Amino acid sequence: MIETKKSLFDNLQNFFGFDNFKGEQEAIITNILSGNDTFVIMPTGGGKSMCYQLPALMTDGMAIVISPLIALMKNQVDQLRAFGGSDSIAHFLNSSLTKSEITKVKEDVLSGKTKLLYVAPESLTKQENIDFLRLNSVSFVAVDEAHCISEWGHDFRPEYRKIRQVISNIGENIPIIALTATATPKVQQDIQKNLQMNxxxxxxxxxxxxxxxxEVRAKRNVLKEIVRFVKQHTGKSGIIYCLSRKKVEEVAEALSLNGVKALPYHAGLDAKVRADTQDRFLMEDVDVIVATIAFGMGIDKPDVRYVIHHDVPKSMEGYYQETGRAGRDGGEGVCLAFYSEKDIDKLQKFMKDKPVAEREIGTQILKEVIDYAESAVCRRKQILHYFGENFNEAGCNCMCDNCSATKQYFDAEAPLHKALSLMKKLGEKFDDHHIISVLMGVDNPQIHNYEHHLIEEFGSGKEEGINLWNSLMRQALLNNFVSKDIDHYGLLRLTKSGHAFLENPYTLRYVLNRPMGSTDDDDGDDAKHGGSAALDTVLLQMLKDQRKKIAKQKGLPPFVIFQDPSLEEMCTHYPISIDELKQISGVGSGKALKFGAPFIDLIKKYVEEHDIDRPVDMVIKSAANKSALKVYIIQNIDRHLSLEDIANSKGLSYEDIIREVESIVNSGTKLNLNYYIDEMIDEDRQEEVFDYFKSSEIDSIDEALVELGPNEYTREEMQLMRIKFMSELGN
Known part of the structure; x- marks a missing residue:
C-alpha cells in the first residue's frame, strides 16, 4: 500500500507536475486502480478529470472516456498530449474526424501507444467501433457528465442510456467510473441504476x-445592464449564457460595439469557427464568450471571473454547472442571472408539445428555478438543498444578494402549523400549489374536483396573503419540515421534523419574499418607455432655445431639427459625443451629424458647470435597431414599389405601412417617396403643403388640415407630404 501511495504521488508529479491531490482525488484514484466501480459527484473545479486521467496513465491497457461534447474532448486531449509529450498518448473518436484521421487513431490504439480514448456516446454505439474496441485491452470506462443519463438531469441524452449495454459488448467485468458535477439524489439514483453500478x-x-x-436581478434593460457590468470588469474573463442563437449574436455585437473583446458561440456556427473561438478564449485573445449552453462543458479555464445568465436557466442543475465555470482557481467569481416571468412563459410554451411524462418532469424542474429566483432566502442554502445538502446560511458570509440585502421577517409559527396540519389532513397527496390554493380560497377545477372548497380551511389564509404562503412553503422545504416526492409529481410529505413541529410548535421567523413581479424584457431605454428618470427642465429649456436658434438659421421649423421626445431624452442621459447622441430615440446617424454638434457642446458645458454625474448607460452603444420589417420596407421603397404592394406582401393595412414609414423617417433615415407621391398629388399642391410645413411652428397634421382646408386635402395626402418634408429637410 505504501508502495502504491508512493507510485501515485510520483506519477502525479511526473505527469502533471502537482505535489498534492485535491480533495478526495487520491482515494478515488486508488479505488479505480483496485478495479472497483466508482461514482464521483464533485462540483465544477474540483478536479474530476484527474480522477480518470492519472489511473489511465498508470494502468495497463487503454481507458475509454465517454464524453458528450467535441469541444470538451479536444481541450482535454490537447492537455494530455502536452503533459505526456506525445500525440499518441490520447485521442478522440467522433464525427469531426476525417477517414484518414480515424485510421491514424486506430493505428495508435492497436499499437498500445494510446492510454486514453475519448469517445462520443453516438460514436460508441456504432457496431464498427464496438468491434474495434473489442480488439483492445480496456482498463476501465469513464462516463463523464454522467447526469446526461437521467431524464431528471438538465442535459438528458438518450444515447447515454445505451452505455451499459455497449460496455458489456466490449468486454466482461470492465470497471466503470461515473462522474458528474450536478446530481440531485434522484439523478444519482438513476445513474447507478442505469449503469448497473449499485x-x-x-x-x-x-x-x-x-x-x-x-445574484438575481429583475430583467429590465438587460442588454445595457450586461454591457455596464462587463465594462466595470474590463480585462476580466467572463461567459454570458443566452437561450437563443439570435440573442447570443445580439449581445456579442453590443459588447463589441462598446469596445469589449467578445465573440458569439453556438451550434449554428461552423465547427472550425467554434474551435477557434474556444482557443482564443483560452489564450485570452477574447475576454467574453456569449454562448448558448453548448459552451463551457469541460473547458479548463480557471480564471473566469463572472458568469451571466441573460435568460433564466432551464434548471437548477444547468444553472449550477454553468455558474460553476466561474472562479475555478478559488478567486473572484460573480454569478449574475436575470429573471423575468416572460422567460418562464417562453420555457413553458416550449414544453407544451412534449409527451406528458416529459412535460411533468420539465414543469417540476422549472418550478425549482422559479422558487430560487423569487425567494429572499440565502441563494447558497437553496442551491445546496437542491443537491441534498443542508447548509446554515450564516456560512454564506453575505456572498449572495439575499444575504447582503435587508430582510423582512414574519412570525412563521402559526402559519406553518396551519399549512402542515392541512397537508396531514389531506393525506400528504398534494403539492405546494394546491395547499396554497386551498388556504387562499382559490376555487380552481382541481380544488373543486376534490371538494376542498367545502373544508373549513378553504380561504382561511387569505389575510396572510399569497406572498407569505409562497415564502413559508419554500422555507418549510429548505428547513426540512416537508420533503418533495419528485417521483410523484412533486407531492409534499411531512418529515419527522414536520410531525414533531405539529406535536410541539415553537417560535420561528421566516424571511418574506421580495416578489420580482412581471418585468420588462425590452432592451430599450427607460426614457423611450416612459421611464421614471428625472427630467432636467433647466437643460430642456436651453436645448429648446438652441433648437429654435438653429431652426431660424436654416429656415426650418424647430420640430424638423429634433422632436420634443428626443430633447427630453437628452435631458435624462446627457449625451456628450456624436456616438452617444445617436443612441437617443429619434436621432439617427444622419440627424446627429447634421444638427448634433451644437447640442453636444451645450450639454458638455452644462454637465461640467453643474458637476453632473452622467448615467453610465449613455456610454453604451447599441446596434441600429432596424427590425426585419423596417429593412424590408426601406429596400422596397428603393425599388419604387407602391406602398399598397409592400403592405399586402406583409399582410399589413395601408394605415400600418404609413405608420411604419413615419417611424423610419422620424428616427433619421432618408426615404425618397417622390415616385409614389408624384402619382397621387400634383406639383402645385405639393408645393403648397411643403411651404405650410416650412413656416409652421407646430408639427400637427390636424392643424395643417384646418389651415389648408379639410376639403382640399385628405389626411393620407397630408401624412405623405409630412413624410416627404421630414425626410428631405430633417434627415
Missing part, C-alpha cells in the same frame, strides 16, 4: 463554492 464506491464532495457570489 455497489459502486460513492465519493460525494460538498457542492458549496464559497468564492462564488450569487
Amino acid at each position: 455497489n459502486a464506491t460513492i465519493y460525494k464532495s460538498s457542492f458549496n463554492r464559497g468564492n462564488l457570489f450569487y
